[in-house]
Amino acid sequence: MFMPVLIVLFVKSRRPRKRKMITIKRLRFLIWTVLGSATAITAAETNTAPEYIILPGLFRAPETGFGGGLGLFILSPPADGQQGSKGNAIKIGSIYTEKKQFVIRGLSESFVNAHRDHLSVSGNAQKYPNSFFGIGNNTRVADEEKYTSYEWDIQLRYLHEFSSAFYFGGQGAISNERITHLKAQGQLEQKIDQNGRAINGTEPVNLAGLGFIGRWDTRDDLQDPDRGMFVESGFLSRTKEFGSNYDFSSMNLDARGFVPLSISKRPIRIAWQAVATSHDGQPPFQALASLGGRDLLRGYFLGRFRDRKLFVLQTELRMPISEKWGVVAYGGAGNVARDWQNLTARTIKPAWGFGGRYRISNAQKVNLRLDLAWGRETPNPSVYLSLAEAF
Numbered sequence: 001m002f003m004p005v006l007i008v009l010f011v012k013s014r015r016p017r018k019r020k021m022i023t024i025k026r027l028r029f030l031i032w033t034v035l036g037s038a039t040a041i042t043a044a045e046t047n048t049a050p051e052y053i054i055l056p057g058l059f060r061a062p063e064t065g066f067g068g069g070l071g072l073f074i075l076s077p078p079a080d081g082q083q084g085s086k087g088n089a090i091k092i093g094s095i096y097t098e099k100k101q102f103v104i105r106g107l108s109e110s111f112v113n114a115h116r117d118h119l120s121v122s123g124n125a126q127k128y129p130n131s132f133f134g135i136g137n138n139t140r141v142a143d144e145e146k147y148t149s150y151e152w153d154i155q156l157r158y159l160h161e162f163s164s165a166f167y168f169g170g171q172g173a174i175s176n177e178r179i180t181h182l183k184a185q186g187q188l189e190q191k192i193d194q195n196g197r198a199i200n201g202t203e204p205v206n207l208a209g210l211g212f213i214g215r216w217d218t219r220d221d222l223q224d225p226d227r228g229m230f231v232e233s234g235f236l237s238r239t240k241e242f243g244s245n246y247d248f249s250s251m252n253l254d255a256r257g258f259v260p261l262s263i264s265k266r267p268i269r270i271a272w273q274a275v276a277t278s279h280d281g282q283p284p285f286q287a288l289a290s291l292g293g294r295d296l297l298r299g300y301f302l303g304r305f306r307d308r309k310l311f312v313l314q315t316e317l318r319m320p321i322s323e324k325w326g327v328v329a330y331g332g333a334g335n336v337a338r339d340w341q342n343l344t345a346r347t348i349k350p351a352w353g354f355g356g357r358y359r360i361s362n363a364q365k366v367n368l369r370l371d372l373a374w375g376r377e378t379p380n381p382s383v384y385l386s387l388a389e390a391f
Contacts, residue, residue, distance in 0.1 A: 049077075050077075090107070106124075119158050120155075121155070134194040148179065170212050172211075246283060246284055248283040250277070256274075298351060300351065349376055355371035371384040
């Protein structure tokens with residue numbers, strides 16, 4: 001689900017050299033600023049009225065410098081009053097940085113027809129610098145190339161409940177992106193990666209596609225479940241008939257499990273997620289499966305490794321310590337490759353870390369999360385402050 005960029009604090013050491021870590025005093029000030037602001041502006045708790053949460057945020061990243069932003073979240077309690085049931089949500093967030101980078105994102109989720117139909121619409125517009133290291137699992141930090149992305153995209157998803165656990169529906173996506181400020185004689189300008197393979201997507205790219213989604217969902221809560229399973233498989237075909245510059249298809253499998261280890265109102269539990277993604281045809285480099293970021297293998301810069309195939313397995317031990325607070329221990333591993341047979345253990349990318357949780361919403365079980373995570377190339381931790389669980 002959408003998690004606003006505005007409250008992500010991301011401190012990354014991508015080179016094996018000593019980097020000044022964020023101080024405990026500054027980090028503590030940031031956490032209490034966000035929690036205090038959100039708590040002060042949250043609407044009064046009722047059984048029927050929506051809950052309004054406004055989150056101001058500060059962050060610092062090596063690529064962006066200091067930045068700030070604002071998010072608005074409108075969370076409706078479920079109609080039957082049960083926290084684990086389906087509730088509508090509107091989420092909007094934006095950021096602006098000292099390097100004049102701008103991002104705005106939004107998501108609307110609606111449950112209609114006695115909650116048997118789920119419709120979500122998301123959108124994104126940004127001017128944002130990014131880094132390209134090459135394609136495959138053998139890229140080097142030394143090969144980093146900077147570029148700037150100008151992009152907008154819209155995604156729609158519709159699911160119908162055919163039984164208490166089985167859902168099926170369709171999805172559509174449309175996007176436009178152009179990139180500038182390419183490194184002279186770099187991989188992107190030469191359109192050849194470090195392995196001598198062609199790179200698609202350096203010219204302005206239009207993508208549009210349609211597909212289907214199937215889901216099996218027995219979770220007892222949509223935001224922070226204690227038990228149950230979630231398995232979703234999706235297919236999306238982008239073709240020139242739909243208006244795309246490239247013909248390619250994408251398959252994605254996302255499986256999650258939640259196992260309570262104690263009997264209580266808020267039990268200690270193990271949560272795990274396995275993700276497999278496959279792209280076939282002629283995908284541009286921006287559409288390739290990517291490791292890293294705040295959700296999928298924290299501890300790696302998003303896009304540090306990208307290719308046609310991806311597999312990630314990650315798990316968390318989630319331990320509540322009060323009605324509002326909790327702690328988490330995290331571990332995971334993943335890899336990318338051009339073909340499934342090249343996903344070898346020799347090049348696997350491990351990640352690990354820990355974090356804290358604070359229950360920010362009472363209408364829905366939404367947590368504010370702080371994670372410190374390490375990857376194979378990060379002697380100092382990456383620090384993430386974001387809304388809602390990673391999975």
